[in-house]
Amino acid sequence: AYNSKDFYMNEFKRNILIVAFCGSQKSTDFVTETDFDECEINNANQYFKSIKDSNVEDPKTAVIQKSFLDQFLYMLQRSNLTEKVLQAQNKKKTVIFTGHSFGGAIASLWTLWLLEKRHEKYPLCITFGCPLFGDKIFAKAIEHAQWSPYFCHIVSSHDIVPRICFSSFKSAPISKALEKLLPYWYKSMQNRAENQQPVQDGSHPLSKDVSLSFIKQVISDASQVVTYETRTLVVGPANLVGGLTACYSKIVKSDKSSTDEVRMALQLEAMGIGIQPIRQVQGTLYGYKMYLVPVQHRNVPRNDQGTAREVQVLRCFLLSNPALSDRSMKQHHLPQPHQGPVILNIPPRNAQAWLGLKAAEDDKNNLTKNMDQQITKLDEMQNYMAELEWYKTSCEEGGFPGYYDCFKTHKTEKDMNANKNRYKLATFCDDITELVEREELPKDLQTQEKWVNVGTEYRLLVEPLDIAHYYRLGKHED
Template sequence: MAELGKNLSDDKVKAACHLAFKAHKSHDKAFLEEKRGSDVIIFAFAGSWSADEWFTAAGGQAFGETKIDLEQFHCLRSISNDELAKVNQAFLLKFLEIKSTLETKVMNTLNDGKRQIIFTGHSAGGPLAIFATTWLFEHLRSKRRVQPSSTTHNCLTFGSPLSTDHIFCHAVRREDWSDHFVHFVMRHDIVPRIPLAPPSSTMGGALHEILSVFNPNAQNLPDVNSMLASEFFVNLMRHASCAATHAACTLMGSASMLRDTISGFIELSPYRPFGTFLFCSTNGRLLVVKNPDAVLQILFYSLQLKSEMEVPDAAKTSLSAHMAYKDEINKNLGRQGVVCLDTSVEIPLNSGDSMDPHIILTDETLNDFGLSARARLCLRAATESEKQKVANLSKIEQNKKIMKDAMTKLENYRFACEARGGYYDSFRKNQCIEDFQANVKRLELAGVWDEIVEMLKRYELPEKFEGQKEWVDLGTEYRRFVEPLDIANYYRHLKNEDTGPYLERGRPRRYRYTQRWLEQFGQKPSGSCGESTFWADLEELRMKTSNREPFAALKPKIDEMEKNLKRWLSEGTVKRDAFLEGSTLVKVWAELHRLNPAQVQDITGFISSSSSSEL
């Protein structure tokens, strides 16, 4: 199917679905594997039918969520805001239990050569397939074996419950992995929506009984108490309504009391969609959606009922739909007239508004999913939100020339400062007109970068922005040029006496953000790219030395600075004007060496060892 990417043919999808249901019936095995020809291998994960294995009470989180461990999944965070992704803890623990066995199989497959790997799962097997695929992409990224956009591997889920949050979605889109995750959802299937309600509202026997319906040991789909199923359905959709309404209010920029009431009195599920969703209607229509905000609205509105009288039948249908994927995919995959909702598609609000064949097809498909005018307004808001992100990026792209011109002037200023004691020290003294002009450029650049930071803080830029090399390079150049000036200004005005040390209380987010970009892009340890901040450490050392603090307390920081300066000298990320005679660095280090010659190396010693480098 072209809508799902060049690496996924209809035959591969059908094969994955077949094996996913086979794994569903093989609950005694953690996963099944099957080779398809010479170029494809499919790993299908078994699900679980115990409510305790869907939600865990460990950690005390209302929805059984947990923050991701960066040691396991290094990329699953917002780089700028340094927020970790949250996932369903029960499903994650299940994956970690089988990870070592799976890893051996996958590594053997990778070593075989150019074989495409497809991870798949039905129901609770879906989250395991998601974690397995993410783990594989993390591994490939760390080994630099392939670029994210060029990998051929995929994840296919069928009726998978939501198990990841918006940060997970943000990270996967940033890494350009999103298109490799495809989730099939039947319009009436209740299972993908289950995590939108807290376990406390569904665990009182209801969820246990609902999940028992899908137990592979059952010969046929067993009946479930009609009243219990109806109550489960109504309760779940009430929580789904809260999540969708709150999200829609946010998309539309609403400051209404409704949104505040929802978030203030009702704990909302953290779980959100990501990747590509392919919705299947009861009439065989297919709707492809990649916008996660639009997916959430469809998950809610496509199960809206016209009256309470429909609840019992809808509840029963919502269970039977969960087992209908094989038949629907075999029957309808590959048919013509698939509708893809993306930013280029106009979403009609009313039938008969247009004579355009594509709009008519879109309208008919949305009707088939029961999407009302209100639902379509929410879909439009989701689409406009994506467009606004692109518009915001275009706006800051226009500032590039201003930024580069200001950086060129600061570079000329730094060159001129070599005759006046160095870049940092000249600016700290602030005695010449050139220092004033440099300060104007510093403030000008701060305004531009603070605007970018505010957009990033509110997730108002495309997810790929943080990982674009051009912006990583520009942010790194800005940080290395300008942060020393901010530090000089901070200590010249004695802000440390009121606020505290620069690194603890005074460092602006624009430098923290751009440092994290570089560390993530270069796969470097957190905090390892602090070459623009050593002046702040130096200022603190100078004050502590003047206050005659015990040398033993200062020794760890001195050793750390010495080690880092040697590395930054060899890398060329610290410039030679920092080591001019009479500079703050040279004077502070000389005093430390004079007081403790046996434990502090003469600065000329490690400067000379890097003399061949560009300082």
């Protein structure tokens, strides 16, 4: 895509369509009316109806970078790509969207657009150095729709682009640097793709001072975002830190980690977002905080495989030292230098990462424990639903006025028993809702077929009784 204005398309073998988007060459593509170039994803379009908050009462729409959305809409409405992609889908071809740098964001939006159409053949998205261009609602909506496995984001630990959307494109250090850097980056990639001589160091468009100012600004802005997120979070598995550590835990403890979990971990690690324990007086451990790690301060040794080697080393250590891990966590202190990390050539100062991984295992175990408890309760609740089903049938037979009216008049003992069952089921439902909101149950609970069926049965049986109970007590007259 380096020599294409917008995109490059290639039909590979007959059953695969590859669409590649190039990065931008102009800084003006990212300078808009707002400081951070943001807007709702459904701004001036109705293509992303699923990308919103799961809160039914007051759903909020996801916010993304406006410049990327504008470019996507322009291409969708004014190019022949839309027709080509839909034709490929109708022929049941695999469509792969890819892009580097800012082109990765465009590729992601095209993928979401096609996923919204719910075709039998889902597309794939592979990006390189794509910036983080959406908010938490954007990320959660994709996860809730179970679309995460169709995205693969690859970044380099030295790449500044994934962090850049944390900065204002209108700030002088950013806008001036991008004005010269974007054409330079584009030319460098073009030369490499065409096997030409690389751009010489002496031809770099920015002076050392300007480059340093640009990098410092981006790192500082990203650090402020991390700091703000940390202050607004509650320690535990319900927050972003807990999600990150749980993700690392699954990678370390299992060879069957889901691809989206691995991608998330590597994306954040490459951005330099780490975890460290927070301590109170006398060394008491009471949680974890996120921090931004400058590239030059990362101490875990690397080879050509980079992060993959670190993950393998940590996995081997935890699997071979379970007793040591448990004892260290119970005592709430880091292991002694000779007890693991140093033996595995991991410097002592990185032992905090090891401790975070062990704590993440506990978070994961808590999720499993909570789920097992709710499944046990569900078996009991289904007995109450069966009793309500019998009550409903008895109210609709033998000349009785019906399910709703019988319960509203509340004249017999079976009506009172039905009310007790209604209350128990409502309490169980409230408990489940609270656990889900605190993220103390698996994230895919709301999409699991068993729980979807239970929820549907609950609404059909209990909600009519809730309404009848409301009017029976005369609350509508308040």
